[in-house]
Every structure is written in C-alpha cells, then in structure tokens.
Amino acid sequence: MILQQFFNENYNKKIIHDILLTKKERGKGKKITMKPSIYGLTLDQLIAWMAEKGHKKSRALQVWDWLYRKRAMDFPVMDDVNSDCIEVLQDYFVIQTLQEHCRQEATDGTIKFLFKLADNHLIETVLMKHKFGLSVCVTTQVGCNMGCSFCASGLLMKERDLSSAEIVEQIMKVQHYLDERQQGELVSHIVVMGIGEPLDNFESLTNFLRIVQHHKGLAIGPRHITVSTSGLADKIVEFIDTGLSVNLAISLHAPNNEQRVQIMKINRAFPIEKIMQSVDYYLENTNRKITLEYILLKNINDQREHALQLAELIGDRRQRVNVNLIPYNPVEEHAHFQRSAKETMLLFYDVLKKQGIRCGIRLEHGGDIDAACGQLRSKQLKQGK
Numbered sequence: 001m002i003l004q005q006f007f008n009e010n011y012n013k014k015i016i017h018d019i020l021l022t023k024k025e026r027g028k029g030k031k032i033t034m035k036p037s038i039y040g041l042t043l044d045q046l047i048a049w050m051a052e053k054g055h056k057k058s059r060a061l062q063v064w065d066w067l068y069r070k071r072a073m074d075f076p077v078m079d080d081v082n083s084d085c086i087e088v089l090q091d092y093f094v095i096q097t098l099q100e101h102c103r104q105e106a107t108d109g110t111i112k113f114l115f116k117l118a119d120n121h122l123i124e125t126v127l128m129k130h131k132f133g134l135s136v137c138v139t140t141q142v143g144c145n146m147g148c149s150f151c152a153s154g155l156l157m158k159e160r161d162l163s164s165a166e167i168v169e170q171i172m173k174v175q176h177y178l179d180e181r182q183q184g185e186l187v188s189h190i191v192v193m194g195i196g197e198p199l200d201n202f203e204s205l206t207n208f209l210r211i212v213q214h215h216k217g218l219a220i221g222p223r224h225i226t227v228s229t230s231g232l233a234d235k236i237v238e239f240i241d242t243g244l245s246v247n248l249a250i251s252l253h254a255p256n257n258e259q260r261v262q263i264m265k266i267n268r269a270f271p272i273e274k275i276m277q278s279v280d281y282y283l284e285n286t287n288r289k290i291t292l293e294y295i296l297l298k299n300i301n302d303q304r305e306h307a308l309q310l311a312e313l314i315g316d317r318r319q320r321v322n323v324n325l326i327p328y329n330p331v332e333e334h335a336h337f338q339r340s341a342k343e344t345m346l347l348f349y350d351v352l353k354k355q356g357i358r359c360g361i362r363l364e365h366g367g368d369i370d371a372a373c374g375q376l377r378s379k380q381l382k383q384g385k
C-alpha cells in the first residue's frame, strides 16, 4: 500500500510525462528515462522498498541517516552501506534532480534561489535569517491556477505540480548550501509560502511534511512549519484530518466577500463563511492558533472600516487567531495595486489592537531582491533565461 502510494505518485500518468523526459540537449531528441529522486520516500516507504529488495530495516535507517544527517549527494559516498545495496539504490533512484540556476543575496542575509527542475521548469526557494533560526520558503507547484489578481505567481498558469521529492530537495539544496558555508547552520523552520497552492497538491505536500518532520532525519517539528493556503476550505478540513498538526495560515486579504472576490477569484468557490467554518474546525481539532494573512493594498482594503469588519469577522475566536498584516510587494504587471502608506498600516494595526485582535505587521525580508512570491521566476521567464 505504502509502496503503491509512492509509485502512484512517481509514475502515474500525469507525472510520468515529467519523469520520462526528452532531454534534447543530451539525447539529441532521444528519450532518456530519469530515475525518481529517493527524497520522495518517507522512512516507512524506504524500509518497505528495501525489504522488497532483500535488505534489512537497519540498512534503510543507515541510508536515511546518510541522506538527511550526513547529507550525501550521491550513493557511492555511503561507504559503510554494502555495495549490493548501493547498486540496487542506484538502479532505481537518483538523489538530486534540481540544479541551481541562479541566486540573489540580499543585505539582510535573505537568499533567493532559482532552481531548474529536470524538465527545465524554474522554481523559487527562499532562505531567510531570523533571530529564532533559519527558515526556508518552498514552492509546491510550477505556476499557480488560483489567479489572485495581486500575485506574480498567478500571472503564470500552473504547468504542473511538484513531486514530494522536488519539495524535499529544495530544503536539501539549501541545507547543502549552508553546509558548504561550514558554520554549523541548520534549516530550523519551513514556510510553505512559495509559488503554488499547496493544498491543490495535497499528496506531495503531506508526504513532504512527513519526510522533513521525521525525528531520525531533518527533524523539523510541526510547530516550526507553516502551510499557507488561499483558503480551499474543503482541503483545509482534509488536511486537519491528516493529523500533521503544522501551523496553518489562510490568505484572507479582505474582510467581506464583495471585496475578496475582486482580488481572489477562488472566493467564488470558497466564500468567507466557508473559510471561517474551516477555521473553526481547525480550532476545535487542534490546540493551536491559526493565522489570517492580510495584504494591505492602498485604498482597497486598508481603511478603518475594513479593520473593524475584520475584527467583527474574527469575533469570539480572537484568542486563537493571529492576523498577519503584509505590506504589499509591488508587481510590475499589477500596477493598479500599491502598497499602503506606513501610517495607514499602523492605523489599521491600531484599530485591530483596540478591538482586542492579536496582530503583527510582517517584517520584510530581502527588500533589495525580488522577494515577493513568483517575482524572480516571472522576471527570468520574461527575460527568456
């Protein structure tokens, strides 16, 4: 069953197209079969796969340790793993499939990576430095179909979902980069806030979360992981039912349906009432707080009346809801959206506070690079790189 799930994920009709690549530059038009990355396996799946090939659980644990603790980039370096095992692993898997295409470093330590996938699509991953540790923002899809009208990612329709291996590998690539710096730095937090709607790529997301959380591997705990969604209410409920218990952030961005539907077309399928029902489900089924994200857009949703409406919407849930106010990161193609003035943002914050709402204004990272989700990627695509 577990294996089936893995092979379904990696070999199903949709993904097979992405795995059996036509590598024109290497094969001159000949099809070259790419093996899947072993990063897509949870530890249980690896143990089951190795058992099928006649290898003990202890060997699977050794390989897992090499992957996530010793951070091997190739199988032959696993020098205490027996050679038959290395051979069989090499027959079926590779470790790395992503290539660094370019990197932008900001003065505050934020680093934005643009990775090239095996089928040449480009994705973004961002490393951020905080007082509490190092967080990585991962991408879950190539493009996004949700079409939010303020977002750079929404400009580029979804080409495909990422596999769980490709999401895990983003973390590993960043960790390998940190290892190279030799300062003993470890990725301590993950935010699933890059390009794409994570709950629209459910299987890959949940597998990814199981892999990075495992205590014998990267051991990044659920309280250190935040998944952000545009509010697919039915999927939020399904996600809560998995028991993965990571932090959840919902992109609300407007306090009423009339306004929300103008900027987020997904609001037609999941209006605010449905979202609030899923918020209640989260609060009933976890002992955690939930975050509502709210981009402040000049003269659109940033007035006092909007803050009051938002406070009313949150109502009795106020002890367990955090509002995260986000300064808008201007996107060239969406010139009609502008960032609210600092004073307006502070005023909005004050009104919420006076209503007893827990809230903060998101500190910006990488102000001097293309830091909003999808910006670097869309710029590179426009330049035809």
Ligand code: SAH
Pocket: 148, 150, 151, 152, 192, 193, 194, 195, 196, 197, 198, 228, 229, 230, 231, 250, 251, 293, 295, 326, 327, 328, 329, 330, 331, 372, 373
């Ligand atoms: N698709 C998911 C997660 C990725 S986007 C979601 O929408 O929640 C992560 C956050 O960045 C979301 O809250 C999104 O609305 C916000 N965002 C998108 N474009 C932005 C921009 N130009 N400036 C500031 N925040 C932006």
Ligand code: SF4
Pocket: 144, 145, 146, 147, 148, 151, 152, 153, 154, 194, 195, 196, 197, 230, 251, 373
């Ligand atoms: Fe997709 Fe999120 Fe951008 Fe909306 S804000 S288009 S859901 S990535």
